[in-house]
Amino acid sequence: MEKNISKEPVKANVSLHQDPRGLELKVHKVTSSVSACSQVEMLGLQNLGFGVKAINYKIESIQAEAIRAALWMYSLEGTTPVHINRFLRAAHRLMKPIWLYRKVSALDIADDGLDSETDPLDTHIFALYRPILSDLAQSGDVVKKFDNYWLPAQLHTKAFPDKRWRLRGGVPLYRLSEQVRHEIVFVGTERWLKSEPGALGLER
Incomplete structure (x- = not known):
């Protein structure tokens, strides 16, 4: 992080950006010693429901949350x-503030704003997010219904003998209490709980 701290205050003009959920990046102008990129990334992370320390999370955890x-x-x-086509392109738009800070090359992926079901999926977007989608499907967070149509799985938990609990389902982070x-610990694309689900009001 220190290498991304500017010694001189910078002014970043951040345009309001509406994501697919209708949420907005709530800062128009930022005056800070922190670089503009880190400011924008933090707004993008908070938009997904991560806390202020989310900058330390691995990129696959953030990609999974965007999906x-x-x-x-x-x-x-x-x-x-x-x-x-629709939800992977939408996930890419949600990820753009994070890519801006972490992986600039991902910003070069074209986004024509069209989510047509008849158009072929952009091969670059597919390559960038399909491994994450496959992990989510394998772990029971999302479900393929037919052809290329998907649904989020119902939220549920699974207990393991060593007093660990896996949080499964496609309910996004920002919709959880x-x-x-x-109490969530991110391990790759998976979400684990530090506490017993019943104490958190979650059903098994």
């Missing part, structure tokens, strides 16, 4: 299957 958020929104909270979010 959960996009699929949840476009599926009308898990009620309508969504074509892969603050109490639950504080």
